[in-house]
Amino acid sequence: MKTPIGRLAPSPTGVLHLGNARSFLLAWLDIRARQGSILLRIEDLDGPRIRAGAEQAAIEDLQWLGLDWDGPIVRQSERMNLYRRALQQLQDKQRAYACICSRRDVEQAASAPHAGEEGPLYPGTCRQGVPVNGPTVEPNYRFLVSAGSTAFEDRFAGTICYDISSQLGDFVIWKRDGEPAYQLAVVVDDAAMGVTDVLRGDDLLSSAARQLQIYAALELQPPQFAHVPLIRGEDGRRLAKRHGDTSLRAFRQQGVRAETVLGWLAWKSGLKKSAAPCTAAQLVADFDLQQVTPKPITWLGSFST
Helix, strand or coil, X not given: CCCCEEEECCCCCCCCEHHHHHHHHHHHHHHXXXXXXXXXXXXXXXXXXXXXXXXHHHHHHHHHHCCCCCCCCEEHHHCHHHHHHHHHHHHHCCCEEXXXXXXXXXXXXXXXXXXXXXXXXXXXXXXXXXXXXXXXXXXXXXXXXXXXXXXXXXXXXXXXXXXHHHHXXXXXXXXXXXXXXXXXXXXXXXXXXXXXXXXXXXHHHHHHHHHHHHHHHHCCCCCEEEXXXXXXXXXXXXXXXXXXXXXXXXXXXXXXXHHHHHHHHXXXXXXXXXXXXXXXXXXXXXXXXXXXXXXXXXXXXXXXX
């Protein structure tokens, strides 16, 4: 049986918060419990949003939690040739095309229905080529999605099915600033790094469906996905500034111990019967992904609730 390989992939666009810690903890436990390898990848392709010092802060937070990794740290910014090659392959296969439409263009298009949190559905304006009378701007590149359903078996969420063409539309895989978009970069990286298992928040379920189409187009082997519920505030919305400072840095500055955070996360995730402090290593032996609660965790502002 193939040794599982997972990854932790923080983005240095801000500080790690409680929700990040929970996803990283479960991803780490899922691999360590099966005697697999964990890789660390810094997803530093978000241009102006990258914050000075955020990478080192994320590394320190992971170490504070007791989450280790195997091998050298990989940075996306050092792998541009891989992404350019993948884009060219998709263009050669006629699965990627230039697009000069702005977000405002898409929103104003009469045929562009809205798809909830996913935003406006791209109407295909540039699918047959950039309009000759269009503005002279650097293009994005979009992935030409296949019609019909994309279904996969999620290790945690069960059977998932999206009709990407009608629900999500052709999506950007290369930005006009010259950098790959998340959907392309993560596929290229996970395949190149040999990642077999990806565990992350269920806000990325639709991303998995998109990524599976890219994997197929590039003839790459996809990983097994597991998408777990997020931590939310009392209002039911995902953690944000309105719920107070839930960054690991803030907890550390307040003198909260890592064992306290881990004990609370394990308790709320269904891995322990109480919030008694513990280390990440102490959770490995008894870890079972199927024990994780299928409901979102609610943060009430204290590790005692």
